[in-house]
């Protein structure tokens with residue numbers, strides 16, 4: 004379905020050039036936020052998405068895919084006018100985080116109040132965020148093409164000419180790929196990736212526990228990978244359990260009572276016994292970093308640019324920071340009378356976000372490696388480090404502030 008483009012410059016003598024300023028491919032949380040943010044900033048925008056997202060409904064079971072939104076992401080969603088509706092619909096705010104190590108027993112706590120805040124973030128369903136963003140697209144004048152896929156594109160002097168699989172064509176000054184970790188657009192642009200396959204899967208489910216979650220995000224590091232118990236609005240916890248592929252397959256196949264027991268044992272019964280669970284799903288885990296974020300009249304955003312281990316719960320937060328940076332860069336270029344897709348403009352966005360995301364991604368990867376150590380001296384060293392960090396308030400505040408996106 005294609006919606007008519009809201010013409011920005013009707014009557015005022017339309018400037019020459021393509022019909023669109025930006026074409027965003029991929030309408031997940033990051034792509035939809037980008038299309039909305041750029042339209043709100045006055046750029047003629049289109050969003051091309053392969054699959055129409057199902058509308059979020061409060062009577063439906065909580066989506067198995069949830070994310071922990073950091074204050075920086077909440078700020079962007081608020082700026083886009085969708086946060087109040089998301090918050091009123093169904094979110095699990097958390098004011099504390101407790102992370103502990105099965106090997107050494109050492110733990111670390113983060114507390115919102117220590118930084119003068121009321122919460123560290125919110126656990127939100129992916130489908131809820133995406134749905135609220137999509138609902139805001141029409142009013143912002145974003146032209147939607149869904150279901151639609153890009154068959155190819157060609158860069159011309161002042162535009163990118165896009166060919167959709169249904170035969171339609173579009174022209175934009177800038178093509179933005181937010182089409183996820185498997186990004187077909189990234190491959191079409193000839194951009195390679197580096198990284199590693201963790202040969203792990205993130206098993207997700209919602210569980211009911213004997214004791215309440217106390218608005219705390221819990222995470223226990225086990226030699227096989229971390230288990231997170233994230234607070235949901237209805238009192239249950241959403242689990243993200245990273246496991247080697249074969250173990251993940253076994254856990255997915257367990258009958259309900261055995262699965263509840265396995266989660267209880269893996270969480271060291273911190274919230275008591277696990278008494279009920281939902282359906283389960285599993286996602287492959289990888290570190291994948293695009294070798295560059297820009298090409299001619301082309302940029303990458305979100306998981307298309309960087310897929311990271313979920314242990315820090317930062318994947319979508321990095322993607323939403325890309326959106327901020329791109330919007331601000333394009334607004335500044337326009338204010339300076341420059342082509343928004345000029346190579347130096349795109350390079351500025353790419354340089355800033357690639358260095359920040361790479362540092363974070365490698366940091367999460369280092370944590371995954373450190374927590375995989377099993378040799379007793381290394382486990383003792385890790386325990387010492389964690390205990391030290393927990394006592395060093397300024398360093399802890401720095402880590403907490405970084406995760407919050409400050």
Ligand SMILES: Cc1cc2nc3c(=O)[nH]c(=O)nc-3n(C[C@H](O)[C@H](O)[C@H](O)COP(=O)(O)OP(=O)(O)OC[C@H]3O[C@@H](n4cnc5c(N)ncnc54)[C@H](O)[C@@H]3O)c2cc1C
Nearest residue numbers: 029031032033053071182183205286305306316317318319
């Ligand atoms: C187990 C697990 C737990 C996680 N937990 C967290 C967490 O707690 N916090 C956090 O911040 N992140 C978390 N993440 C990461 C987070 O889910 C991702 O970073 C985020 O969903 C990426 O959003 P995106 O919009 O970039 O990509 P996607 O959500 O992958 O969206 C890409 C979109 O592009 C569309 N598309 C693909 N190809 C085409 C095409 N050719 N044409 C048109 N459309 C196309 C797809 O249909 C899709 O809608 C987790 C990830 C996993 C696997």
